[in-house]
Amino acid sequence: MISLSQSMGYAVLALAQMDPLGRELVLAADVAEAANIPKPYLAKVLARLQAAGIVSGKRGQGGGLRLTRPASAITLIEVADAIEGEGWRTACLLGIPGCSEGKPCPMHDYWGAARAEIAARLQSTTLDRVRDFTEAGWKMPETA
Amino acid sequence: MISLSQSMGYAVLALAQMDPLGRELVLAADVAEAANIPKPYLAKVLARLQAAGIVSGKRGQGGGLRLTRPASAITLIEVADAIEGEGWRTACLLGIPGCSEGKPCPMHDYWGAARAEIAARLQSTTLDRVRDFTEAGWKMPETA
DNA sequence: TTGATAGTTGACCCACGGGTGATCTTTTGC
DNA sequence: GCAAAAGATCACCCGTGGGTCAACTATCAA
Numbered sequence A, B: 001m002i003s004l005s006q007s008m009g010y011a012v013l014a015l016a017q018m019d020p021l022g023r024e025l026v027l028a029a030d031v032a033e034a035a036n037i038p039k040p041y042l043a044k045v046l047a048r049l050q051a052a053g054i055v056s057g058k059r060g061q062g063g064g065l066r067l068t069r070p071a072s073a074i075t076l077i078e079v080a081d082a083i084e085g086e087g088w089r090t091a092c093l094l095g096i097p098g099c100s101e102g103k104p105c106p107m108h109d110y111w112g113a114a115r116a117e118i119a120a121r122l123q124s125t126t127l128d129r130v131r132d133f134t135e136a137g138w139k140m141p142e143t144a
Numbered sequence C: 001t002t003g004a005t006a007g008t009t010g011a012c013c014c015a016c017g018g019g020t021g022a023t024c025t026t027t028t029g030c
Numbered sequence D: 001g002c003a004a005a006a007g008a009t010c011a012c013c014c015g016t017g018g019g020t021c022a023a024c025t026a027t028c029a030a
Helices: A006-016 A028-035 A039-051 A076-084 A108-124 A127-134 B006-016 B028-035 B039-051 B076-084 B108-124 B127-134
Strands: A055-058 A064-067 B055-058 B064-067
Touching: A006 A028, A006 A039, A006 A076, A006 A127, A028 A039, A028 A064, A039 A055, A039 A076, A076 A108, A076 A127, A108 B108, B006 B028, B006 B039, B006 B076, B006 B127, B028 B039, B028 B064, B039 B055, B039 B076, B076 B108, B076 B127
Parallel strands: none
Antiparallel strands: A055 A064, B055 B064
């Protein structure tokens, strides 16, 4: 399919709903409702984001979620690593197992360069940039 | 994962094993053995390639498989369409369902251009180009 | 201290890609 | 025609990603 997983999309939209300065706590339920993400599944995504140290949760009454760093200091490539796990950056375009420097597929060199450029783009895109889009009213479609 | 499916890889390697002029018949068993692809699964891949009109099979004794056109006239993007099905070319990079022209994600415009370039590359890469690599002894790894 | 709040964890389901084996059908050679 | 060859088709298994529910735990307020 040539794309990141749907969980990645959930993560990005969820993070964009949180306080960009990482000060105020927001409810997971509010995040789920605002971004139109299934609440139980959001919990799974949040677990991975917490394991990666991107968000932290405070439980109990008055609790909630917050970014551990300002949104301007969190890049999409960090989120991708947290959600997809390491290794998504080295996948062969043609899906050929065993494709490597030693045994390159016909697309290997081209794809290596193209992949690096995509990674650079994700690296230079921060969460507050994503907010510019979500604030305009981004929501998961009803028929997700 | 940002890659095409493993079936795509199988398809490419399998097609590269066939007669580039589309004249001589080759056995599916030989293709599977040469490219180190599981025979039963290869049958599934071949079915999709046949449905797309890329290869044709002749059964019975003395039968086999052949390309319907010369390898120089078959592009990787055709193979991708046959294996992945239509729609892989429009997938959102971030995996956000509902991402479209009307509701673009933060990567939408960039990804649209990058995707087009990838497609162009697949379009301009023909099967005989793939053969230059496989003839050097390309095989699926033993521990596939 | 009790109860409501809110995040965390685990078990469980379904769909799909990858993988395998058995069976069917067509074609040829004897 | 009969049997072997060889591709086509079907049913089934497994692991993973997406999705859901229920139980658990930490926290605060009354």
